[in-house]
Amino acid sequence: MANDDTVWPEELFLDLDRTGPIPLYFQVSSRLESAIRTGVIAPGARLENEIAIGQRLGLSRPTVRRAIQELVDKGLLVRRRGIGTQVVQGTVTRQVELTSLYEDLQSAHHEPGTHVIEHDIRPATDVVATSLGVTPGSDVVYMRRTRSTDGVTVAMLENYLPPEFSDITTAQLEERGLYQILRGRGVTIRIAQQKIGARRAHKEETELLEIDKGGPVLTMERVAFDSSGRAIEYGHHAYRPDMYSFETTLVAK
Amino acid sequence: MANDDTVWPEELFLDLDRTGPIPLYFQVSSRLESAIRTGVIAPGARLENEIAIGQRLGLSRPTVRRAIQELVDKGLLVRRRGIGTQVVQGTVTRQVELTSLYEDLQSAHHEPGTHVIEHDIRPATDVVATSLGVTPGSDVVYMRRTRSTDGVTVAMLENYLPPEFSDITTAQLEERGLYQILRGRGVTIRIAQQKIGARRAHKEETELLEIDKGGPVLTMERVAFDSSGRAIEYGHHAYRPDMYSFETTLVAK
DNA sequence: AAGTGGTCTAGACCACACA
DNA sequence: GTGTGGTCTAGACCACTTA
DSSP states (O other), rough: OOOOOOOGGGGGGGTTTTSSOOOOOHHHHHOOOHHHHHHHTTOOOOOOHHHHHHHHHHHHHHHHHHHHHHHHHHHSEETTTTTEEEEOSSOOOOOSOOOHHHHHHTTTTTTTTEEEEEEEEEEEOHHHHHTOOOOOEEEEEEEEEEEEEETEEEEEEEEOOOGGGGOHHHHHHHHOOHHHHHHTTOOOOOEEEEEEEEOOOOHHHHTTTOOOTTTTEEEEEEEEEEESSSSEEEEEEETTTOOOOEEEEEEOO | OOOOOOOOOOGGGGOOOSSSSSSSHHHHHHHHHHHHOOOOOOTTTTOHHHHHHHHHHOHHHHHHHHHHHHHTTSSSEEEEEETEEEEOSSSOOOOOOOOOOOOOOHHHTEEEEEEEEEEEEEEEOOHHHHHTTTOTTTTEEEEEEEEEETTTTEEEEEEEEOOGGTTOOOOHHHSOOOHHHHHHHHOOOOEEEEEEEEEHHHHHHHHTTTTTTOOOEEEEEEEEEEEOEEEEEEEEEOOOTTTTOOOEEOOOO
16 A cells, blocks of 8 residues: 555545435545645645545545546646656646637636627528538528627627527627527537637738737638537637637547 | 347458457457448448347347447447447548548558658757757757658648657658658557647748648647557648648547 | 436555565 | 556446336
């Protein structure tokens, strides 16, 4: 038995709720995550082995393993067979998540704003029809918006949705993020395919985003699917590169 | 019991190897994945329930669940409680993986080439020192390379490594990707933090990447860590945006 | 009411790293 | 050899969806 294992404050895990709807593995992993992020458990610290943790918390090994696996997948912990589990040394940053830009900006404690430039119903071009899985020429919902934070315009967003969303109002779009509106209608985005690139700003983007003439924009093209795998949204977005970038943490399997 | 479940060809899973080193869940998930990608199992098709699959294959439910979970994480399958498991409708693309550009290009069936412009040992600037976790001013390995495919230069790469890698030769760098060299030395990259953005090309990039003057480049900044969580590589790269973009599939938890 | 995935248990054997 | 994580089993109960 190794004696240099980190032993975290007992209190951290003593009030697990076995009756409520929150899974035990999630209660453990989220508490462990905040302990790591706040530095209560230091980078490089070694955890006890899985069975010992299980005994300490009164949980079976698979449950403990699942909690640890969550944090391994987030890049906060590293497991090595024969060695043990350690807190990663490197800086900890947030994952790129499946949220809309509005929520990204919101959670970063800024004041997001939206302006709707166009919002109508129009026939689907071939590219749009293919992405959304509708027949070319059939009606789709189109919207073009700008997104600003603290008064500065950071992005221009063009989106296409299937016709069943034609009752979304312009006022709703100015108030909330698109994904928030969809969730309010019981539609949850589950999978998104994104392609990130760069190009010169178009004339209109130059004006709206206050970019120097011929300057660069960061672009993202996305198709999003709901829980049943049906395409819900196709969009291409242009971002002011000095105001926005994409951060990711990749974990190798 | 539902009778409209997809039943795949029995042969697909009848030769599971229980003696070899390949986990059963991996054998099942990889076969299922290729069956989906080749269209043997159609988009939208429904799978049998997990217990039935287990009986069919002679596996326990947790093992079957894990195999399915692998494909859910890749965005190929969707699971809904009370409903079942279905193949996603949308187009299937490949995940952004933790590989170097060299291997990305290689696997896309192109001929990658590398040219080393600079390769030396120099004192670490504050940014580099912070990223690699070394003391500012101490020696680090520096390299600047261009990467080409089919004779066209697509990227300019600047990288910094800890001093223990000072014996990597320029010739090695021209032959193989950096990550391949590191793996050959027993160093495996496990976690990487990336930041993707855009800016105007610098003068030298304009020439090397044959970009119009003042044109855009796609940039990536990365810190990579090994299995123990130690920083192994810091780099910032510039890509020709008409030749390269980043594709990702995001799956919401 | 029946069927599904979501969670959890209490064990077991194995491969790998290290002293 | 000892300790670790990696895999696997054979059950159990629950929550949710659909009929």
